[in-house]
Amino acid sequence: MDYSHRKACARIQLLGADGQVAANRVLHIDQTAHRFLFGCGAFDAVALNAVPDEKIRATLEARMQKWCRLFNYGTLPFYWGRYEPEEGHPAFEPTMAGAKWLQARGVRVKGHPLCWHTVCAPWLMKYTNAEILDKQLKRIEREVSAFRGVVDLWDVINEVVIMPVFDKYDNAVTRICREYGRFELVRRVFETAKQFNPSSTLLINDFNTSPAYEILIEGLLDKGVPIDVIGIQSHQHQGYWGKEKLYEVLERFSRFGLPIHFTENTLISGDLMPAHIVDLNDWQVSSWPSTPEGEERQAREVSEMYSILFAHPLVEAVTTWDFIDGCWLGAPSGLLRKDGSEKPAYRALEGLIHGEWETHQTLMSDAQGYVCFEGFKGDYRLSMDGRAADFRLLGNVNTQLTLL
Amino acid sequence: MDYSHRKACARIQLLGADGQVAANRVLHIDQTAHRFLFGCGAFDAVALNAVPDEKIRATLEARMQKWCRLFNYGTLPFYWGRYEPEEGHPAFEPTMAGAKWLQARGVRVKGHPLCWHTVCAPWLMKYTNAEILDKQLKRIEREVSAFRGVVDLWDVINEVVIMPVFDKYDNAVTRICREYGRFELVRRVFETAKQFNPSSTLLINDFNTSPAYEILIEGLLDKGVPIDVIGIQSHQHQGYWGKEKLYEVLERFSRFGLPIHFTENTLISGDLMPAHIVDLNDWQVSSWPSTPEGEERQAREVSEMYSILFAHPLVEAVTTWDFIDGCWLGAPSGLLRKDGSEKPAYRALEGLIHGEWETHQTLMSDAQGYVCFEGFKGDYRLSMDGRAADFRLLGNVNTQLTLL
Secondary structure, eight states: OOOGGGEEEEEEEEEOTTSOBOTTOEEEEEEEEESSEEEEEOHHHHHHTTOOOHHHHHHHHHHHHHHHHHOSEEEEEOOHHHHSSSTTOOOHHHHHHHHHHHHHTTOEEEEEOSBOSTTOOGGGGGSOHHHHHHHHHHHHHHHHHHTTTTEEEEEEEEOTTTGGGOOSSOOHHHHHHHHHOHHHHHHHHHHHHHHHOTTOEEEEEESOOSHHHHHHHHHHHHTTOOOOEEEEEEEETTOOOHHHHHHHHHHHHHTTOOOEEEEEEEEOSSOOOOTTOSSGGGOOOSOOOOOHHHHHHHHHHHHHHHHHHHHSTTEEEEEESOSBTTSGGGOSOSSBOTTSOBOHHHHHHHHIIIIITSOEEEEEOOTTSEEEEEEESEEEEEEETTEEEEEEESSOEEEEEEOO | OOOGGGEEEEEEEEEOTTSOBOTTOEEEEEEEEESSEEEEEOHHHHHHTTOOOHHHHHHHHHHHHHHHHHOSEEEEEOOHHHHSSSTTOOOHHHHHHHHHHHHHTTOEEEEEOSBOSTTOOGGGGGSOHHHHHHHHHHHHHHHHHHTTTTEEEEEEEEOTTTGGGOOSSOOHHHHHHHHHOHHHHHHHHHHHHHHHOTTOEEEEEESOOSHHHHHHHHHHHHTTOOOOEEEEEEEETTOOOHHHHHHHHHHHHHTTOOOEEEEEEEEOSSOOOOTTOSSGGGOOOSOOOOOHHHHHHHHHHHHHHHHHHHHSTTEEEEEESOSBTTSGGGOSOSSBOTTSOBOHHHHHHHHIIIIITSOEEEEEOOTTSEEEEEEESEEEEEEETTEEEEEEESSOEEEEEEOO
16 A cells, blocks of 8 residues: 555754754654544534433443544534424534534544435424525524534535435425425535635535436536535445445546545444345344454454555545444444444554554654654654654654754 | 327318318318427438449338338437548538438438547547537537538437546547536537527437436536437347336436437347446347347337337437347347338337327318317328318317318
């Protein structure tokens, strides 16, 4: 794998607190944060800040501790039907508390999603389509304004390819998508999100990776819709895509030159869901256990997939969907087992994120106090004899640092 | 099948040459032309007017006679690489001769296609993308201007879904589609065609019937591209789609409310092409015979498919691609065998077009000279005692006619 585009070179002249060059000194260079977004669903961060039961909170806290050991990027739920189950009463406080809890731990937060036909608010159904669209845009204005500075990444709209033809149940968003068309609806929701948070990073997101999604994106960009990132779901309950499909999808969606986020990644550690199931939600099982062989397979697949994605120049984020087993569809889709113990996939990911892909070096400065090194892009701490200096390595740098 | 939308009612008061009402008289009502476009590839009409060999011309003439017995709508070839094999030397004369030959026989003519990556002119490859686009638009201007009044229907652009990712061979049109994007290229070619023949009927055409084509059309209409008709290819060398797929495709593409043309229909009367072939052009066989069982099957499938399409309110045309066996891919795809004899499918279609779906009645006028009838939309001749009058039935009419 070629990860050179993830790295940069630093040439740093070290100065002591006295302003003198620190020549011929041993120092430690430690990466403290990644530029790449290693993400995971972080719904527990909201629960943690909302659940009164001490015992449950302790469990969630222990779990989120393991979460924070791996990840620097969390997805928080903004499903309209759950975020605002009753019109005018949004779950602002617990969601904001969860977001701030993550932010305080150096985690960037993404809101998911602002517009989607699934888990849509049922109370919208009594309104006309014009009123629904108005409320949809007002909701976007409200959320991106209220969370600005805390949540600056948004899955603005989810699963547009299927949106107007979604026929599992009648819902308000399918109605407006049908009435106004995909292109106009997407334009309105993106422009509203950008208007009320101009510095936000806005994603379109879909599970459909066919040419239909490509052409949708092409037409939206042609229309001038401010899409910042292409979001690709990859729920692989029916089996790992494999290298070939992964490269093929990456190639097709690279054409636009936009950053790509793998927004919802699932690789399971149990029996695979049968291939004939079209809508994953149709697979209802009473129990779906994690197995030892499944866990080994999951670890292998997670390693391979993350390595391929990390090597791709346009990929800027990969988000594992479920942190723990038994969440969506009851699947063994987590990096932790139901009892909270770490699976091989957790350790494999830890070995990549905080091992292979993280820079830690011990160097000696030269006679002029210079050190040179190449490291993975991100934040760094240089330390020497109890003194330290922090700096950010996003591109090649040539600078002076004073160790205090 | 409900064909009521294909019909209209006429209440006509008949007058003799003397201006008196023709009361209590027996008269014949004969449909002479269909409003619905029953089409077929008519490339032979060009050959017929270009080939010097008398014997070949006689064969082509006999074939086109059978063609004209069935059809009122013909597709003529405008493949750029063949129409203008050398830059600046287009095959205008034979093509115009073929078009006029058809027009003189009451046949409406469609040009196919004005922009396509396949059979593209190789001499374009030496130009820059900007020059290629310019030449593409100039060619459209030239063709639609020169043929205006003779060819007023055009497949403006063909197979856009695959156009920018077509990788069988490098070609000029894929280059400009990649450079300018599908949406911009389609807009430019349609606007140019409309500009130089404002009364033309302009089709987009594709073999891809997936949501990718739907979303492409949706985005193009959102962009204001003047698409008059959605063209759907249906080459079924790998087997008849069947009712279910046919209804499903019709339902999805009806959403736009635009007329639908089935532009290239193939049902074969021999062995089916294996399902694993993705690009039909990859199937190369030394001989592909028509079989008696295949011919019966083809006739059944042609009848069912045409009946379903004729019953659909938005379908305005169905074009059989090959009139005779052994054309594209050497397939037994014709309504005639290679020896020119009529297959059961020819007779089945004749029974529908000029039997079941054509109105012929003998009626008696009442004491005030009125006759009432319901007939399939199209042109009619009323005749009585060697006198006749022509009229057009496109919607319900209540009128007087003088028999001369």
